Amino acid sequence: MDTLNILIMGFISIVIVNNLVFTKFLGICPYLGVSGRIDMAFGMGMAVTFVVTLSGTLTWLIDHLILMGTALEVTRYVCFILVIAGAVQLVEMYVRKFFPGLYESFGIFLPLITTNCAILGLCLFINLWEIDNLLEAVVLSFGAGIGFTMAICIMAGIRENLNLADVPACLKGAPITLITAGILALAFMGFAGMIR
Amino acid sequence: MTKNNIANAELYKETLLAGLWRENPVFRLLLGMCPTLAVTAAVKPALTMGLCVIFVLVCSNIVVSLMRNLLKPHLRILIFTLTISTFVTIADLFLKAFQPRMSEILGPYVPLIIVNCIIICRAEACASKNTLIVSIIDALGMGAGFTLTLCVLAGVRELLSTGAIFEIQIFALAKTGGWFEPWLAMSMPVGAFITLGLLLGLVNAATSKKA
Numbered sequence: 001m002d003t004l005n006i007l008i009m010g011f012i013s014i015v016i017v018n019n020l021v022f023t024k025f026l027g028i029c030p031y032l033g034v035s036g037r038i039d040m041a042f043g044m045g046m047a048v049t050f051v052v053t054l055s056g057t058l059t060w061l062i063d064h065l066i067l068m069g070t071a072l073e074v075t076r077y078v079c080f081i082l083v084i085a086g087a088v089q090l091v092e093m094y095v096r097k098f099f100p101g102l103y104e105s106f107g108i109f110l111p112l113i114t115t116n117c118a119i120l121g122l123c124l125f126i127n128l129w130e131i132d133n134l135l136e137a138v139v140l141s142f143g144a145g146i147g148f149t150m151a152i153c154i155m156a157g158i159r160e161n162l163n164l165a166d167v168p169a170c171l172k173g174a175p176i177t178l179i180t181a182g183i184l185a186l187a188f189m190g191f192a193g194m195i196r
Numbered sequence: 197m198t199k200n201n202i203a204n205a206e207l208y209k210e211t212l213l214a215g216l217w218r219e220n221p222v223f224r225l226l227l228g229m230c231p232t233l234a235v236t237a238a239v240k241p242a243l244t245m246g247l248c249v250i251f252v253l254v255c256s257n258i259v260v261s262l263m264r265n266l267l268k269p270h271l272r273i274l275i276f277t278l279t280i281s282t283f284v285t286i287a288d289l290f291l292k293a294f295q296p297r298m299s300e301i302l303g304p305y306v307p308l309i310i311v312n313c314i315i316i317c318r319a320e321a322c323a324s325k326n327t328l329i330v331s332i333i334d335a336l337g338m339g340a341g342f343t344l345t346l347c348v349l350a351g352v353r354e355l356l357s358t359g360a361i362f363e364i365q366i367f368a369l370a371k372t373g374g375w376f377e378p379w380l381a382m383s384m385p386v387g388a389f390i391t392l393g394l395l396l397g398l399v400n401a402a403t404s405k406k407a
Contacts, residue, residue, distance in 0.1 A: 077288070114277070178393030185389055
């Protein structure tokens with residue numbers, strides 16, 4: 001019962017309280033790039049969720065079973081980025097084979113998931129928070145993906161309406177998106193301190 | 197000095213200045229947003245971050261430029277990331293050894309330089325096509341532009357959130373008898389997003405008037 005409690009708390013905390021986009025500034029690039037349309041945003045979120053769950057789990061395993069056992073922690077970053085690049089390659093092949101339409105609309109952003117800071121960032125945070133339980137690492141990685149999907153979908157919904165608004169010329173595009181993100185972050189600040 | 201040399205010097209100057217303003221990585225290309233937002237709560241960490249990025253950028257541009265003729269197209273991104281992560285590991289260990297406090301503040305954002313789009317973008321767009329010297333100058337220009345932007349953003353945020361710049365008090369604080377009430381929101385994510393948004397808008401307005 002206790003473990004379940006920790007897992008649920010961890011999940012809620014990473015989705016809402018410690019949302020990667022709004023409190024850790026991770027994954028801002030795709031956040032600004034793909035959040036134009038809500039269906040694309042959702043697809044991107046799903047792809048990121050899959051990659052982040054996979055790589056979060058794999059990097060935890062590699063870190064604890066191989067690197068810490070053999071005192072090779074120095075090579076941690078190199079290993080992490082290799083795992084992530086491999087996971088992205090896997091997702092790319094899968095999406096190209098089974099969802100060609102989605103693949104077309106992603107364009108350059110799919111391979112760019114490799115350099116999405118949210119994924120490497122989460123792997124590093126799992127390491128930093130000293131999560132020593134595989135199940136917790138999996139739940140946290142999955143929650144991070146869900147949190148990212150939620151953030152990017154909220155943003156896409158707002159931006160679809162923002163197209164109709166009368167924004168000053170110099171603020172069009174990225175600046176107004178950032179300001180909107182700031183206001184969203186303000187809203188999410190209300191959750192701060194709820195858990196941990 | 198021959199004509200060729202002068203032309204070369206022009207090209208170098210052009211490359212160096214491009215990174216500072218015309219192709220400023222943050223304001224014009226919108227690259228490297230995550231560290232820009234995350235480490236700019238105060239000037240000191242922002243400066244440290246900028247220096248780390250310059251180091252990694254220069255080193256990776258040198259290596260990529262030297263092996264640009266050996267690269268296979270489908271493997272190049274992987275090679276770039278491996279090169280970059282090697283140098284980031286060096287920078288991270290160096291910070292941990294000599295600047296432990298800074299390393300603690302920056303936390304995971306130092307290893308996150310690996311996925312900083314600026315570095316991979318420069319490797320791809322410049323170093324893999326140009327000679328060694330041009331790549332180094334490009335790296336210096338881009339790195340300096342990035343550092344400068346980071347420091348400007350951090351300066352604004354630090355001034356508004358604590359009334360100090362570089363930990364030197366500029367505004368007298370209200371609790372010590374002055375007038376300035378620290379604007380705490382500025383040191384939080386909210387401040388980062390909104391300040392950067394407004395700065396971008398300002399830069400856009402300035403450049404569109406000139407054109």
